[in-house]
């Protein structure tokens with residue numbers, strides 16, 4: 001990847017690797033409160049955001065996404081920090097830019113579902129438009145290369161984000177949430193909704209969040225067939241299945257509710273995510289990443305599955321050097337290994 005190229009030029013050259021999941025990862029690290037999930041960390045512990053950006057960059061991410069997810073007026077009002085709205089949005093872009101410059105990555109502004117949109121109430125469209133306009137206005141002011149509008153439950157809300165992005169003169173990547181079996185919450189088949197977004201001029205359309213690799217891939221194949229523009233796929237790294245197609249629908253014996261605080265037993269391994277990256281590339285997906293739950297070890301495995309050597313590859317596994325599993329072991333090590341291999 002060459003510095004100075006925009007998202008369109010990079011897509012023309014091959015797969016662009018994304019990496020998200022900032023909110024979940026920083027919650028796990030103790031910097032974001034689960035529940036409201038507002039990225040207060042941007043102002044309260046900027047070093048933690050910078051570090052996670054850098055970890056994703058070293059793992060091979062081509063895009064640093066500004067952590068402005070849920071940093072919109074409605075959400076900040078809920079936690080009593082509405083006065084920090086502008087500072088939080090501006091500083092998030094600065095942090096992303098600062099780290100992107102360390103590795104020639106692009107910077108994406110970010111907006112998401114607002115929970116303020118109601119297709120039955122036209123007045124809410126104006127509320128959403130105002131929130132996106134102020135957030136993305138600050139993002140453009142600070143300097144972003146394109147905008148990611150994501151986790152859109154409603155096509156109508158996604159179209160507002162697309163229009164605001166276009167008015168600002170930036171390329172738009174617009175991805176839908178897919179919590180329901182077949183349609184957006186305003187009743188559009190996911191594939192048809194992506195086609196409408198493409199027809200309205202989105203540079204990239206697709207899906208993010210909610211579904212794991214296994215249950216996102218079949219939808220992606222249909223989206224790929226339906227549109228001519230670039231397609232994005234950022235699943236959650238959880239082992240969803242046809243019976244439990246989204247992370248919200250996962251159930252486990254003895255656990256009251258798996259989502260969002262008890263998802264770990266369903267985590268995809270790095271190998272699962274590497275396999276996903278290869279499968280998505282083979283389908284013709286152009287922007288391949290990860291959403292809530294994603295972590296740098298998975299992103300590195302995805303980058304390497306795409307044939308890349310990235311800065312963190314320096315510390316990629318070398319199991320031949322493991323004291324027991326490696327090749328240099330003698331009889332003592334063989335005895336240890338034999339003990340490890342005894343099933344309970």
Ligand SMILES: [Zn+2]
Nearest residue numbers: 209210291292
């Ligand atoms: Zn997500």
